[in-house]
Amino acid sequence: MVTLAEVAQHAGVSASTVSYVLSGKRSISASTRQRVERSIRELGYHPNAGARALASSRSNIIALMVPLRTDMYVPVMMEIAIAVATTARTHGYDVLLLTGEEGPDAVRRVAGSGLADGMILMDVELDDERLPLLRGARQPAVLIGLPADTEGLTCVDLDFKATGALCVEHLAERGHRDVAVIGEAPAVYERHTGFAERTLDGLRGRARELGLRLLHRPCEGGYDAMAVTLARILDERPGTTGFVVQNESAVEPLLALLRQQGRAVPEDVSVVAVCPEQVAVQASVRLTSVAIPAQEMGRRAVEQLVAKLGGRGGDEVVLLAPELTVRASSGPAPVP
Numbered sequence: 001m002v003t004l005a006e007v008a009q010h011a012g013v014s015a016s017t018v019s020y021v022l023s024g025k026r027s028i029s030a031s032t033r034q035r036v037e038r039s040i041r042e043l044g045y046h047p048n049a050g051a052r053a054l055a056s057s058r059s060n061i062i063a064l065m066v067p068l069r070t071d072m073y074v075p076v077m078m079e080i081a082i083a084v085a086t087t088a089r090t091h092g093y094d095v096l097l098l099t100g101e102e103g104p105d106a107v108r109r110v111a112g113s114g115l116a117d118g119m120i121l122m123d124v125e126l127d128d129e130r131l132p133l134l135r136g137a138r139q140p141a142v143l144i145g146l147p148a149d150t151e152g153l154t155c156v157d158l159d160f161k162a163t164g165a166l167c168v169e170h171l172a173e174r175g176h177r178d179v180a181v182i183g184e185a186p187a188v189y190e191r192h193t194g195f196a197e198r199t200l201d202g203l204r205g206r207a208r209e210l211g212l213r214l215l216h217r218p219c220e221g222g223y224d225a226m227a228v229t230l231a232r233i234l235d236e237r238p239g240t241t242g243f244v245v246q247n248e249s250a251v252e253p254l255l256a257l258l259r260q261q262g263r264a265v266p267e268d269v270s271v272v273a274v275c276p277e278q279v280a281v282q283a284s285v286r287l288t289s290v291a292i293p294a295q296e297m298g299r300r301a302v303e304q305l306v307a308k309l310g311g312r313g314g315d316e317v318v319l320l321a322p323e324l325t326v327r328a329s330s331g332p333a334p335v336p
Contacts, residue, residue: 002045011039022092023060024306037090062093062305063116067101067123071185071220073248076276076294077122080144083298084120091306093117104129111137118305120144124155126192140308142301145194146317154308156301156318160195160274163290163322164202167244167272170288170324172210175333176242176270179207180233181216182226182254184247189218199246199274213237221249223256230257241333246274255284266331272324280327288330290322 008015013036020026021036028036039045064084066077085095096116098106107130110116117139121130124145134141135152143155171179181203183189184196200216207214215237219229229250233240245251251273255265263269265285273280273289280289300318307313 002043004045007036007039007043007045010043011036024091024093024310026310027312059115059117060093061096061116062088062302063096063098063110063119065098065106065119065121065123068099069101069123069187071187072123076248076292079276079294080122080298083295084302087299087302091302093302093306104133106130107133107137111139118142118309120301120305124157124194126194126197140305142305142308144297144301146198146319147194150315150317152315154304154313154315154317156297156304157195157320158293158297159319159322160198161202161205162319163274164199164204164244165206166202166290166322166324167274168203168206168210168212168214170272170326170330171242171244171270172212174270174331176212177333178213178237178240179215179242179244180237180240181214182229182233182243182245182247182250183216183218185220186218196246203244215240219247219250221247221253223253226250226253227257230254241269243269243271244274245271248275248279251275251279251283251287265329268334270330270333272330277325280325283329285329286327288325288327290324293320296320 004018005015008018011018013032017028017032018036021028021033064081066081068074068077081097088095100106110119111133119139119141121141122144124143124147126148128147131147131153143153144157146155146157168179183200188196204214215233217229217233219225243254245254258265258269265271271287273287275289275292276294277291280287297320304313304316304318
């Protein structure tokens with residue numbers, strides 16, 4: 001088997017430098033890190049996990065908690081998870097994936113067993129029951145999401161409040177005065193899931209400032225549920241000309257129903273979505289959208305956690321600025 005010393009000789013660095021690249025304990029220049037990683041790949045070096053754990057009191061494992069719920073858009077969750085796993089490997093960590101809806105019990109199990117050096121948590125609620133345990137845990141943690149109280153926590157997320165405001169501003173600039181928000185499934189709001197609540201907060205706040213009338217309706221997604229939701233919206237607000245959709249499974253049903261009713265997009269109604277780029281560009285009408293930066297969120301979360309494991313990072317909230325891309329689904333409000 002290839003040894004760490006052989007990797008160091010091949011890369012032209014000291015054995016301690018190779019160790020620091022693997023552990024992330026110290027900052028190493030990009031060129032040196034790349035040289036060491038190239039030697040590791042070429043020689044096929046695999047650190048002995050048991051020996052490393054005994055020597056360092058670490059497992060070199062990151063626990064990633066991803067509750068896979070039926071009311072969430074799983075492809076986005078898994079894209080974040082893949083970004084976490086690939087970024088973790090570049091820092092010498094493997095990922096333990098926990099997908100059950102265990103809540104605090106999962107945190108207790110990881111914290112009490114020493115199975116992982118640190119934790120990354122997703123599907124964060126505003127008053128998440130896991131947070132008191134995280135604040136008292138020996139292992140550092142990073143949230144992909146934003147609770148109501150971020151004291152003593154490290155968080156990475158898209159700025160969903162700014163996202164909601166940006167969607168409203170886009171429609172207001174084009175003359176729309178009645179806007180309907182087609183939201184996530186009701187259970188998402190019942191749990192007070194952070195991203196959904198914060199988007200709605202941004203939508204409502206900016207709509208009030210701009211004098212727009214805003215109607216929010218949760219939706220299970222799918223054609224039948226979308227048909228009922230759209231009928232309710234148009235019954236309550238027949239003058240609605242702008243839609244904001246934060247529900248990937250409702251996008252195509254909405255566009256199909258609007259076509260059936262003879263409402264052209266964007267001539268009669270405009271649609272803006274908060275969704276992954278792939279959903280926006282593959283829709284039957286290319287959607288004006290704010291993209292979910294899943295890969296960036298996963299990468300930044302790992303980097304924050306590795307810094308904390310190396311004693312270099314403190315508690316910090318990292319909010320990624322939203323970017324709205326204008327496509328074919330939004331235009332001027334129709335003249336009454």
